Each structure stands twice: as C-alpha cells, then as structure tokens.
Amino acid sequence: MTTTETERATAPATYVGKPVDRVDGRAKVTGEARFAAEHHYPDLAHAALVHAAVARARITAIDTAAARAVPGVIDVLTHENAPAMKPPPKFSPLDLSTFVSATSVNYLATDEVHWNGQPVAVVVAETPEAARHAATLVRPVYQELPAVLDFAAEEPNAVPQKGNLLQESEADKGDAEAALKTAPVTVDLRFTTPPYHHNALEPHATTAVWDGDRLTVHEGTQNIAWLRKHLATRFGVPERGVRVLAPYVGGGFGGKAMVWAGTLLAVLAARAVGRPVRLALSRAAVYHTVGGRTPSTQRVALGADADGRLTAIVHTSVSRTGRIGGMPEPVTAATRHLYAAPNIHLRQHVVELDLLANTAMRAPGEAIGTFAIESAMDELAWELGLDPVELRLRNEPERNPVDGKRFSRRLLREAYALGAERFGWRDRDPRAGATRDGRWLVGMGVATAYHPTLMLPANVSVRLGADGRVVVRCGLQEMGMGAATVQAQIAADELGVPLESVRVEYGDSSLPDAPGAGGSVQTASIAGGVVAACDKLKRMVRRLGRGAPGTYAEILARAGRDHVTAEVKANMPVFMIRTLLERRRLVKAACGVHFCEVRVDRDTGEIRVSRWLGVFDVGRIVNAKTAASQLRGGIVMGLGMALSEETLVDPRTGRIMNPSLADYHVPVHADVPHIDVHYLDEPDPTMPLGLVGIGEVSIAGVAAAVANAVRHATGVRVLDLPITLDKVLPG
Amino acid sequence: MRVNGAEEKLDVEPWVSLADLLRDRLGLTGVKKGCDQGACGACTVLADGTRINSCLALAVQYDGKEITTIEGVAPHPLQEAFVRHDGLQCGYCTPGQICSAIGMLAEHAASGADPAALDEAEIRERMSGNLCRCGAYNGIVDAIKDVTR
Numbered sequence: 043m044t045t046t047e048t049e050r051a052t053a054p055a056t057y058v059g060k061p062v063d064r065v066d067g068r069a070k071v072t073g074e075a076r077f078a079a080e081h082h083y084p085d086l087a088h089a090a091l092v093h094a095a096v097a098r099a100r101i102t103a104i105d106t107a108a109a110r111a112v113p114g115v116i117d118v119l120t121h122e123n124a125p126a127m128k129p130p131p132k133f134s135p136l137d138l139s140t141f142v143s144a145t146s147v148n149y150l151a152t153d154e155v156h157w158n159g160q161p162v163a164v165v166v167a168e169t170p171e172a173a174r175h176a177a178t179l180v181r182p183v184y185q186e187l188p189a190v191l192d193f194a195a196e197e198p199n200a201v202p203q204k205g206n207l208l209q210e211s212e213a214d215k216g217d218a219e220a221a222l223k224t225a226p227v228t229v230d231l232r233f234t235t236p237p238y239h240h241n242a243l244e245p246h247a248t249t250a251v252w253d254g255d256r257l258t259v260h261e262g263t264q265n266i267a268w269l270r271k272h273l274a275t276r277f278g279v280p281e282r283g284v285r286v287l288a289p290y291v292g293g294g295f296g297g298k299a300m301v302w303a304g305t306l307l308a309v310l311a312a313r314a315v316g317r318p319v320r321l322a323l324s325r326a327a328v329y330h331t332v333g334g335r336t337p338s339t340q341r342v343a344l345g346a347d348a349d350g351r352l353t354a355i356v357h358t359s360v361s362r363t364g365r366i367g368g369m370p371e372p373v374t375a376a377t378r379h380l381y382a383a384p385n386i387h388l389r390q391h392v393v394e395l396d397l398l399a400n401t402a403m404r405a406p407g408e409a410i411g412t413f414a415i416e417s418a419m420d421e422l423a424w425e426l427g428l429d430p431v432e433l434r435l436r437n438e439p440e441r442n443p444v445d446g447k448r449f450s451r452r453l454l455r456e457a458y459a460l461g462a463e464r465f466g467w468r469d470r471d472p473r474a475g476a477t478r479d480g481r482w483l484v485g486m487g488v489a490t491a492y493h494p495t496l497m498l499p500a501n502v503s504v505r506l507g508a509d510g511r512v513v514v515r516c517g518l519q520e521m522g523m524g525a526a527t528v529q530a531q532i533a534a535d536e537l538g539v540p541l542e543s544v545r546v547e548y549g550d551s552s553l554p555d556a557p558g559a560g561g562s563v564q565t566a567s568i569a570g571g572v573v574a575a576c577d578k579l580k581r582m583v584r585r586l587g588r589g590a591p592g593t594y595a596e597i598l599a600r601a602g603r604d605h606v607t608a609e610v611k612a613n614m615p616v617f618m619i620r621t622l623l624e625r626r627r628l629v630k631a632a633c634g635v636h637f638c639e640v641r642v643d644r645d646t647g648e649i650r651v652s653r654w655l656g657v658f659d660v661g662r663i664v665n666a667k668t669a670a671s672q673l674r675g676g677i678v679m680g681l682g683m684a685l686s687e688e689t690l691v692d693p694r695t696g697r698i699m700n701p702s703l704a705d706y707h708v709p710v711h712a713d714v715p716h717i718d719v720h721y722l723d724e725p726d727p728t729m730p731l732g733l734v735g736i737g738e739v740s741i742a743g744v745a746a747a748v749a750n751a752v753r754h755a756t757g758v759r760v761l762d763l764p765i766t767l768d769k770v771l772p773g
Numbered sequence: 774m775r776v777n778g779a780e781e782k783l784d785v786e787p788w789v790s791l792a793d794l795l796r797d798r799l800g801l802t803g804v805k806k807g808c809d810q811g812a813c814g815a816c817t818v819l820a821d822g823t824r825i826n827s828c829l830a831l832a833v834q835y836d837g838k839e840i841t842t843i844e845g846v847a848p849h850p851l852q853e854a855f856v857r858h859d860g861l862q863c864g865y866c867t868p869g870q871i872c873s874a875i876g877m878l879a880e881h882a883a884s885g886a887d888p889a890a891l892d893e894a895e896i897r898e899r900m901s902g903n904l905c906r907c908g909a910y911n912g913i914v915d916a917i918k919d920v921t922r
C-alpha cells in the first residue's frame with residue numbers, strides 16, 4: 043500500500059461517488075447500439091452450425107449433398123474439406139492469453155466427436171434462412187464409442203482437483219474429523235447443485251472479415267486482447283493484423299470469456315469462402331457449444347460447542363470438467379475465509395466426463411459453495427436454537443481462518459448490524475412455520491456473500507486536447523457493468539475537468555490492452571491505469587508550463603501544443619510477483635450479507651420471494667447507480683439459481699434437454715421484488731482509489747438465503763437446488 | 774408495409790420472420806433476437822400499436838400493417854426514464870423492454886382500467902414476457918412507473 047493511494051481514497055471527489063447516468067445509456071435506449079451480429083458488409087454471407095447428435099464417436103462419412111443443393115448455399119465445411127487451423131494452445135502461466143482456449147478440440151480438423159452437440163460442419167449461405175435449413179440436411183455417419191456421461195454415477199471415481207498459484211485447492215488445519223466426533227452440536231449435510239447456463243440475452247455472434255492476412259472480427263467478448271492473440275495463433279497470422287471490435291456486449295457472465303467454437307468457425311468460414319461471414323448462434327447452439335457451470339455435490343459438516351462457537355468445519359466437493367477441457371470449479375473457496383474454527387478440512391474433487399467443457403459462470407466456486415456452507419450454518423443455528431445472525435457474529439474471524447493472514451478490510455459485523463436493523467430481522471417470530479399471511483407461510487433467511495478481489499495490470503492512454511477535451515483510451519470491455527462511465531468519472535476527478543469533457547474509447551483491440559472482464563477484476567485494474575496515466579499527464583503538463591500558473595488550455599496554448607498524451611504500460615512480470623508476494627500476507631475480498639423474505643403457498647408449495655435487502659462491503663463506490671444495478675443483477679441471477687434454473691443433461695446421451703429460454707427458466711419481472719441495496723462505502727486501503735470489484739459478490743449467498751427463508755417458513759430444509767415446489771410439499 | 778412511418782415495398786420469401794426482415798433487410802438492428810422462439814421478448818415491436826414478438830411473426834402476415842420499432846418511437850419519455858433509473862445494463866433487452874412497455878401502457882389505457890391500478894406488481898406481471906438476464910428489473914419498473922405519474 044502506498045500513501046498516495048490512501049490520500050486519494052479520502053480526498054474530496056466531484057464525480058467519484060455520484061450516481062451518474064451511464065454514458066452509453068442513450069445508444070442503448072434508442073437502438074443505435076450495434077452488437078456483434080449487427081454489422082453489415084456488402085457480400086456478407088451467413089453461417090450455421092451442424093451439431094453432433096452423439097456423445098463420443100468417429101465420423102465415418104458425412105453427406106453434404108442435400109445441403110449443397112439448397113438454393114443460396116455457398117459451401118459446406120466439414121473435417122474433410124475445411125482449411126486447417128493451428129491447434130489450440132495449452133495454458134501457460136507465462137502467456138495468460140492461453141487461458142482462453144475453451145477446449146482442446148481443433149474443430150473440423152478431426153473426425154472425432156467429443157461431446158453431444160460438438161460442431162461437425164458449418165454451412166455458409168447467402169441468407170441465414172438458407173444456412174439454417176441446409177444445416178438440418180447434413181448427414182454425418184458415426185461410429186459410436188463408449189462415453190462417460192453420468193455425473194452422479196461417476197462421483198465415486200472423482201480425483202483430487204489441482205490448485206494453482208492463485209487458488210489453492212485444499213486446506214487442513216487441526217483435525218476436523220476428530221473434532222466433529224467430540225463436538226456437542228453437529229450438522230452433517232450433503233448438498234447438490236445442478237448445471238446452470240449463463241444465458242446472456244445476446245446469443246454469441248461473430249462477424250468475421252478477412253482482407254488478405256488481415257482480419258476484423260466483431261464479437262461479443264469479455265476478452266478482446268486475448269481473443270485477438272488466440273485468433274492470430276490459430277490462423278497463423280500476425281497479431282497486429284487482427285482487430286477485435288466489441289463496443290457492446292449483450293451480457294457475458296463468464297460465458298463470453300473464453301474462445302468457443304462459433305467464433306473460430308465463423309473466422310474459418312470467412313477465410314474458406316473468401317467473403318465476410320456472420321455466424322449468429324441460435325439459443326440452442328449456444329447451449330451446445332458454450333460451456334456452463336458445473337454441477338456439484340458437496341458435504342458440509344460443522345461442529346460447535348453449546349455456545350455456538352465452531353470447533354470444526356468440513357467442506358468437500360465434487361464437480362466436473364469435460365475430458366476435452368474445462369475449469370475445475372473452486373467450490374469450497376469461500377469456506378477458507380468465512381468462519382473461525384480451530385479445525386478445518388477442505389477438499390475439492392473432480393470427474394472428467396465426455397461433455398462439453400464447463401466454464402466460469404458468475405462467481406465460479408462461491409456461487410454454489412456458499413449455498414452449502416451458508417445453508418449448513420443456518421441448520422446449525424436451528425440445532426443450537428440460536429439466531430443465525432448471532433451464530434455468524436460469534437464465529438466472525440479476526441484473521442483468515444485457514445492460515446491466519448490479515449484481511450485488507452472486513453466489515454461483515456457492520457454489514458450484519460445494518461442489514462438486520464433495516465430489514466426488521468429482530469421482529470420476526472423465530473419459530474419455523476409460525477408466520478402466516480392467509481394461505482402463505484412466511485419466512486426470513488439470511489446468508490453471507492463473499493468473493494475474492496484480484497487485479498491485473500492495464501495499459502491506458504489519456505489525451506488532453508488544447509480544447510480541454512480528454513480522451514481515455516483503453517481496450518476494456520463493456521457488457522453492462524458501466525465500465526466506461528466509471529472510468530470517465532475517475533479521469534474527470536483526477537484531472538479536475540468536467541465529466542462532459544471526458545470521452546472513454548473502449549471495446550477495440552487496437553486500443554491499449556486491458557485485462558478481460560472476468561473475476562471482477564476490470565474496474566479496479568483499469569482505475570489503477572487511469573490514475574497512473576492522469577498523474578503522468580499532469581506531470582507532463584506541469585513540465586510544459588515550467589511551473590507558471592494557468593489552466594491546461596493556457597499551458598498548452600503557450601507551449602504551442604495541440605494536445606498532450608500520457609501512456610502507461612503494464613509490466614506483467616513485476617505485477618505478478620507483487621501480487622503473489624502480497625497474497626502471502628493479505629486476503630482481500632468483496633463481501634456482504636443478504637436478508638430475504640419468502641412466501642410459500644401452504645397447498646401448492648409455490649415459492650415467491652417478497653422482500654430482499656443486501657448490505658455490501660465492497661470498498662469505495664464510484665457510481666452508486668450502476669453499482670446498485672450490478673449488485674441487483676447478481677442477486678437476480680442468484681434467485682434463478684435458487685428457484686428455477688437447471689440445465690437438464692440426459693445421462694444416457696449427454697444431450698442437453700432444455701436448450702432454450704422456454705425450458706430453462708431465468709427469473710422474469712414477476713419473480714423479482716424490489717431489491718434494497720446498501721453499501722458500507724469503506725475504501726480498501728490496498729486497492730487503487732480504494733475500489734474492489736463488485737461484479738460477482740452479490741450472487742454468492744443468494745441461494746442459501748432463499749433456502750434458509752424456506753426452512754423458516756416451512757420447516758423443510760432443501761439441500762438440492764433448485765428449490766422447486768415438489769421439494770417443499772410434505773410427503 | 775409501413776415501418777416507422779415510411780412506406781416499404783418488399784419482396785420476401787414466405788418463411789422470413791418479421792424480426793429477420795427488420796434486422797437483416799431493413800437494417801433496423803434495434804430489434805434484438807435473444808431466442809428466436811417467442812420466449813424472451815427482445816424482438817418486441819409494435820404492429821398497429823400492439824406489442825408482438827417479431828421473431829414469431831412471419832413478415833408476409835404483416836403486409837399493409839404499421840410496424841414501429843425502437844428506431845421509430847423516439848423521442849419517447851420512457852427512453853430517458855430508462856437511462857435515469859438505470860433500467861438497463863448490457864442494453865440487449867432494452868429496445869424490447871421499451872417497445873413492450875409502450876404497448877403495455879396503451880393496452881392498459883384502452884382497457885379503461887384505473888391508471889392507479891397499474892402498481893408495481895401489475896407492471897411486473899404485464900412485463901413478464903420481457904426477460905432481462907442482467908437483472909435490471911427494478912430500474913425498468915421504476916422507469917415505467919415514472920412515466921405513468
């Protein structure tokens with residue numbers, strides 16, 4: 043931590059902290075905002091995918107004659123005729139861009155089928171209708187191979203999950219199993235969570251345009267810079283000739299962080315037919331080619347003394363990846379940080395299945411892990427006859443429970459106090475099933491939210507014109523977080539200029555490289571770059587002015603300059619070493635608490651969420667309006683996870699059975715009550731401007747808060763998400 | 774067909790959906806497509822003032838009708854209210870939400886129902902065909918309430 047950062051964090055600000063309207067709001071409410079599938083080129087051709095209908099196989103023949111005969115079809119690409127791409131690079135910590143290889147499959151370069159839904163052909167046609175129709179006429183012949191598909195059946199064969207530099211996979215402190223045996227009060231529960239899909243409302247789409255060796259790609263991506271590098275590698279062209287444009291991204295939530303088949307095949311098809319190609323995936327194609335969240339089974343066992351002080355915490359998990367790739371989900375990650383106990387045992391296991399690679403979805407690990415630990419804490423409170431808020435306060439740690447590291451900042455006590463007061467928690471009747479309102483059983487639940495804080499370095503340039511206009515240039519990606527808005531606020535304050543004079547250019551790989559939007563890293567990372575670039579700019583202007591007073595415009599005019607530009611470039615190795623050193627002694631996070639009220643229909647078991655309040659300890663808030671939206675968004679997604687969402691995978695065929703928004707139920711208007719959001723607004727002393735990322739924290743704990751409220755309303759503890767009405771009806 | 778006030782003479786195959794016609798052939802990309810099967814509301818437009826899912830409508834069925842997309846509603850007080858109440862994040866559902874809200878308010882007025890009956894719960898119920906995966910529902914409802922005051 044440096045002193046300048048602390049001073050800044052407490053200095054008066056003009057725009058930082060204000061609920062400013064988002065700068066791209068107008069473009070979005072007028073329909074001017076163009077997304078990846080909405081760029082027109084003369085001669086644009088349209089592509090559609092053909093998906094494998096079996097889980098594991100070799101393709102022995104593929105008949106494309108009928109498809110080719112459809113009027114308007116330009117070409118049908120299969121493994122027999124497609125130009126080859128280079129294989130996807132394996133992950134290497136020395137080149138973080140290798141992280142975006144979503145699977146190890148080299149599409150259309152192999153006769154192997156690795157999952158049910160894998161693209162095995164691409165049809166290119168003059169119209170989207172012709173492409174879609176022709177795609178249904180392609181006939182692959184398969185020689186089927188045995189496939190391992192059933193997550194529940196494979197659970198006993200799970201192997202220990204590997205950790206990495208930033209994420210340990212397991213923890214042991216004392217002897218938790220022995221402590222459990224002697225604890226006066228215990229709970230020992232088994233939880234299950236289903237697969238989920240992101241379902242960003244904009245389905246993945248790519249418009250690819252080749253000009254010789256130069257490539258332009260319009261793509262809804264969370265990772266502009268890494269996508270550019272990946273495409274350059276796969277297509278064997280210089281990176282500087284590849285341009286990725288993503289000024290608007292219609293939601294991502296992790297689903298647009300990696301490079302999936304559709305992107306690659308659009309670029310491949312454009313090269314093959316020598317025309318610009320658009321591949322706009324159907325909703326079903328998104329399910330079949332873009333990974334989702336792993337299912338999990340979890341065990342949480344807690345031991346406590348009669349006063350409710352924890353003596354043992356056990357949290358173990360099994361999740362899955364694909365045999366062809368996927369991210370092992372850190373399911374027990376939050377449990378490393380939540381509660382003090384002398385004995386802790388954490389383990390994560392994984393099974394590999396012949397399914398599409400899973401991937402990160404909003405708060406991977408914490409979202410489903412907190413369902414288990416926070417439900418178990420609630421159940422322990424019932425066993426003890428203790429208020430669940432009080433139980434949490436009694437076990438609130440002073441230092442990080444597994445290793446004694448210091449917290450950079452931790453205000454969960456304050457969050458609980460404020461939340462309980464605002465929500466009217468103490469007024470409730472604590473008995474289960476005792477509160478009724480007509481046919482409704484009413485219950486209240488509480489749970490903790492937690493998400494780790496990470497940062498990556500960003501390159502930023504700031505240009506100050508003689509006319510007083512400021513342009514911040516950074517290849518950040520905006521998928522609704524309000525990223526450009528908050529960076530404009532920060533730059534305006536740093537330079538002391540009106541917000542209206544600042545423009546942020548983003549969403550273009552020809553701008554200075556920024557980290558991807560994922561892991562809640564973007565806002566703070568780029569803020570660090572913006573602050574540094576503004577500092578440098580001010581120094582440059584001071585030098586130009588030789589210490590004489592004057593406004594920026596006057597100084598530039600006197601020096602005969604039309605503009606001044608300051609650039610900052612990240613030094614990745616130095617940054618990584620600093621990060622790793624800091625992580626040896628410090629734990630940083632965003633955290634919060636959820637309070638909710640649910641109503642359960644006595645006869646039908648229908649569950650309605652009627653009230654919600656969250657209090658968040660998420661560092662300094664730059665924009666209370668966009669921050670509230672983001673926190674609410676996580677809660678809404680958590681409501682879906684708790685009550686209605688579930689991807690159904692046929693364990694015999696590996697086929698997703700509900701790949702549509704009609705059959706996979708995301709929350710609608712009527713499912714979402716007013717969500718009251720409060721912040722503690724306490725800067726994190728170790729972060730630029732005191733900011734921490736807020737994109738993911740609020741989904742953590744939501745499912746547990748709902749489950750706990752259902753338990754209070756009905757007396758039924760549901761351990762298996764989603765909490766559908768059949769699970770709460772008696773018998 | 775009249776689209777946003779302008780006469781359009783078009784020759785389309787019978788299988789082309791209204792959404793694809795508007796997006797691909799007329800360049801009205803304010804019409805979004807989230808599912809192409811009537812499940813998300815992103816493609817909502819107004820046909821003679823009534824809200825419809827244009828992905829479920831065949832273009833030829835709307836011969837002679839007046840179609841209004843988000844490009845044709847401006848300036849509408851709802852647009853400004855959406856920005857002020859932050860009833861959007863990624864913005865992909867937004868044109869559909871706004872068109873749907875305009876249609877919904879007209880339906881409600883035409884039914885002769887008491888404007889005061891259009892409370893939050895009623896707005897939510899009537900807007901439930903328009904999904905927002907970013908979860909901007911609170912802001913959307915606030916924006917709609919705001920323009921009805």
Ligand code: FES
Nearest residue numbers: 807809811814828
């Ligand atoms: S795109 Fe028409 S309802 Fe979803």
Ligand code: FES
Nearest residue numbers: 862866905906907
């Ligand atoms: S704003 Fe992203 S789906 Fe509604």
